[in-house]
Amino acid sequence: MRVGLADAVGRVTAEAVWARRSSPAFDAAAMDGIAVSSAATVGASETTPLRLPPDAYDVVDTGDPLPDARDAVVMREQVHYERTPAGPVAELRAAVPPYQHVRSVGEDVAAGELLLPEGHRLRAVDVAAAAAAGAVDLLVRRAPVVAVLPTGDEIRPLGGAVEPGQIPDTNSLMLAAQAREAGCEAVVLPIEPDDPARIAAAVHAAAAESDLVLVVAGSSAGRDDYTAQVVEQAGTLVVHGVAVRPGHPVVLGLVDATPVVGCPGYPVSAALTFDIFAAPLLAALQGAAVQRRPVTRARLSRKLASVVGMDDWIRVRLGEVAGRVVATPLSRGAGVLTSLVRADGLLVVPAGTEGHQAGEDVEIDLLRGLDEIRRTIVVIGSHDLVLDLAASELRRRDPRISLASSNVGSLGGLVAVRDELCHLAGSHLLDPASGEYTLPYVDRLLAGRDVAVVRLVHREQGLIVRPGNPLGLQDVKDLTRRGVRYVNRQRGAGTRVLLDHELTRRGLSPDDVEGYAREEHTHLAVAGAVAAGRADCGLGILAAARAYALDFVPVTTEPYDLVVTAGLLDAPVLAPLWELLGSAAFRAAVEGLGGYCTEETGRRIR
């Protein structure tokens, strides 16, 4: 099919494009000035200037055709005019070589020259060059049509009501957009319930109208998982299950000669399945090359275990610390779509590998440019909402800046500072012996290192309870009451150390607290567990309680600090953060979260 140049970007050429016209189509002035005959200027110099009468030159502007009998241009700035009764005489103080400042016919592209090969994906510059070479439209390959077929009794169309237990159809939105990004047309079909006959009918109908059918979900072993069975009965089932995770239960087959990919329902699995299986197929259908991502080497910030026998696709955040790119693995859950949203790169741990040690050198497929990665502030340690607010505010102020924080608890953060795996560690570790926060741990873990500690905030820690505090919890000692279900933080988290300290002070033991062994990794996750009724109480910050409209019983106020290698304090990557911490507007926004005091924000306490 032929498409107009304005609509051709992203399409793939179906024939070679030969220039029909030269560009420029005539010898043209390349500068504003005067057109002259070079032969007439021989001998001109500073000491013997040449005086050209008005009929021996023509005034020209950039792009003008070169008048007959002229073969060179002198820039306006190098011409001195002298008024005479016969008109302005141009004085030249140097000889002009032939074709000086002249763009000759076909300098850009010559008629008859090959401009673009067949099978080339068109970009903005390509269509402009084609237009300059005389094209008005181009023969392009048909864009493959991708049909997206969502399945599942629980799936509801986007924008409509979603009852408890139902899931909005986010996968179809994503897969259709991925197909369009791959240069295809995408059609999202109505959601089919878990009924093999209906799914089969929909697959047949879609196969007749499209080049690839993506059946969403129903790929694994559940009672209502029919995709593989449908493909087997309606056509040919080629593969069910691959040694890739996420994406393990993918279904590959043919129905009525149209390829069908059964994408697992978990969003990360669905997205990666498209990348791994659908994208190369669609590129092949268009006769174009698959886009390979650039790669970089990086140091892994944490140990990464991986099951032997599966290629593990790990999403990572990246930043540059001490001159080396550091990769921090994000959540591995196939349902954690935000792991892909936040990812700067992908790390594939091959099937034959058990994983990697912290600090190991690995290869990363880049999802973002290295220049952006170099401007990323890497925070590892305890997490606080103020860091999220800072990340958002830094980006608003300068779109090139990112702040990536990963939560491994305060202790893990100090270890990451020690190992040069982050710029900053968020820490609020209480030393029960001295009652001091963070500094005793810095002395122990980072002994002999020149380390600075900058106060971020003071914040209130307290019991996060259901609205109205139905169990009447007033103090940490109430956690030992029968029937009170507590939700704890992970080992190494400052909030867990705080609980232990508060229990010890009261002569209580963790064994007295029901749910002590149950761990969540963030304040918000603790609040989420209480809000969902899966626990009655957890220790955390006021802002987390507020985020879920829960009640809060204050226990203590604690400092939350940023630990940084002193040599990095003046690093350009951190400058925007220090500036932000000094801003009154930012401090007001922090106080607005509730439970924060910014009196000492930005103060270096060591």
Ligand SMILES: Nc1nc2c(c(=O)[nH]1)N[C@H]1C(S)=C(S)[C@@H](COP(=O)(O)OP(=O)(O)OC[C@H]3O[C@@H](n4cnc5c(N)ncnc54)[C@H](O)[C@@H]3O)O[C@H]1N2
């Ligand atoms: N016993 C086993 N259970 C599971 C296995 C297994 O091998 N044995 N595999 C797991 C893996 S790995 C994956 S991946 C998933 C694949 O799930 P299905 O493709 O069968 O999909 P469902 O079970 O229907 O749904 C899974 C999950 O995805 C959500 N979903 C489904 N469609 C959409 C949509 N259009 N938009 C957004 N989210 C969607 C669905 O609600 C579920 O939460 O199976 C594991 N289980």
Ligand code: MOO
């Ligand atoms: O293999 Mo499943 O695709 O991990 O989530």
